[in-house]
Amino acid sequence: MKLVVLGLSLSSSWGNGHATTFRALLKSFAARGHEILFLERDVPWYANNRDLPNPAWCELAFYSDLEDLKRFTAAVAGADAVLVGSYVPEGVAVGRWAQETAHSVIGGVVAFYDIDTPVTLAKLERGDYEYLAPEVIPGYDVYFSFTGGPTLDRLMERYGSPAARALYCSVDAEAYAPLPVPKRWDLSYLGTYSIDRQPTLDRLLLEPARRAPELRFVVAGPQYPDDIVWPVNVERLHHVPPADHPAFYAASRFTLNVTREDMIRAGYSPSVRLFEAAACATPIISDIWDGIDTLLEPGREIILAETADEVLGVLRRPAGEGEIGEQARRRILAAHTAAHRAETLETELVAAMERGRSLVERAG
Template identity: 45%
Template sequence: MNIVIFGLTISSSWGNGHATLWRGLCRALHAHGHRVVFFERDVPYYAHNRDLWELPGGALILYQDWAEISGRAKRELALADAAIVTSYCPDALAAGDMLLDARRPLHVFYDLDTPVTLANLGQGEPVAYIGPRELRDFDLVLSYTGGAALQELQSRLGARRVAPLYGHVDPEVHCPAQPVEAYRADLSYIGTYAADRQQTLGKLLIEPARQRPHHRFLIAGAQYPIDFPWTDNIYFVRHLPPSEHPAFFASSRLTLNVTRRAMADMGWCPSGRLFEAAACGAPLISDTWDGLGDFFTPGREILVAERAEDVTAALDLSDAELARMATDARERVLAEHTSERRARELVALLGERPSEARQQLSMEA
């Protein structure tokens, strides 16, 4: 297949969760002989933190403004079997209009931020990547979130055919590694700062750090404010590129996952960090949300925490207990949640010819 994608970013992993997912997916697609062309607006904050410059087996098209590459986009769409526009793509509306005018490819919208999309719409806030006709003209709508979100995309935004395409991990990037002293910690956490995660992060990391002053805690991420409530035993790494994740996870006895509020409320929205940490062999502890048990078995493959005492109890487990749990989680991820697995799922979803899909959807409507 020739697949054209209009997305947020694949070139920079700074401050977003999209790039690492696309890299793993594109690598797996390329391994199966598919060609991907990724269009990304070249914004300063990603340009200054770029850690990928080309797309093997395809093309990375960086551009300053839409008019600059509209001709190239039309040419690529004329050759495409499938074309995808994503949530938070800066030119989603223009790209979506052009994509929907192209007769050859399957027309796809992929919302990697479904709970945020639906929450904003529910509050009457504008969503810049959803046009006036919403999602009703797309042949297929993919969602990073399953469960009730799929029905809401249909009932609220008019999506006709929906399917989940969950997060995943590339085991060639995220795999067991040697510990590094600079990342040594009893409990670690990777995540861009988000205000709606702060309350949970306070309960599950900051309060345990206060209760255990002789333990070492470590946060890695971007955009943390000056007034963040640091303690003397919480250390910080400003930004950690994906290449450093394995060493980071390997250097911690336990790593924490904290889900954004809208995603936790909706459920069935596993963070890519969960799969990455598990693939690296790190013992996991997470806040709880509906659907978590569909991805990991609580108590066997992952620990679940609702309060600080759950975290401190986890820190008291033996190394052997944590290692057994990490081994089970890694086996689960390698069997069910790799980029290779998601690529096969995506190809299967895209396999229906556009004319057949549109005819079927027209009959269903």
């Protein structure tokens, strides 16, 4: 299969979770024998922070604007499938162009991969069409969603998607594994600043840090405001590149998973960090949302917490957290690796091609 992807970024993991998601998925998709071209908008904040400028498993090319994107018309028209990602700059226009170009060839399939589904739907509700508009959704043959559960029915029934399918984030099992490094922190958090995640981070990490000066904490990620007052026992790392994620998790007794408000409301919206930390066998303390128990079993494979007292109770109890981390690793490797997601992507794209051929045959 020839696949063209128009995504937010593949080259840079700085300030976004899209790059690591695309890297894991597309590397495994290429391993299944497929040919991939990734088209990325050339923007300065990613250009200045590229940590994968030349992937070995796909072709990566950059375009400066919509007019420059048309240089790739032949590649898009000649592809078996085109995948447009969420948060692509001028995504509505990019999506329309991809649909018109790919659908000009019989059998061409165009799909949307929403790594931000709850945020996307909240934006649509308030008329914010930054990268997706309601009238564009029916033109995508498949809507791959970061969120599963009832949201899939909503996408089909309310927004007219021909086929909405869950395609959760995943983990590259070859890149993420336990490492024998000394423990530096009792609790870690890895994530870009988000205003709606900050209250939970404050409640489940900063407040425990303030109340337990003998314990060690770390918050890693960019874009945190300068006016945040960090407790003295909270270390700040402004960026941890993906290659260093396994060592970061290995140095953590526990790591914290914090979910955005829109994703909590929608449920069934796991973060890529959840899969990565579990693959490294690092025990996870998480906030609570519908569907989390379908991924990891609370109390056995993950710890759920709502208060600082609950977090401190976990951090201060006798050692034994290793078994939770190992159980989570086994669960993730059995069902949530990039290889699993690549198989799903292939299956659904082929099914969309077959639906398109059937429509053409019936019309002819």
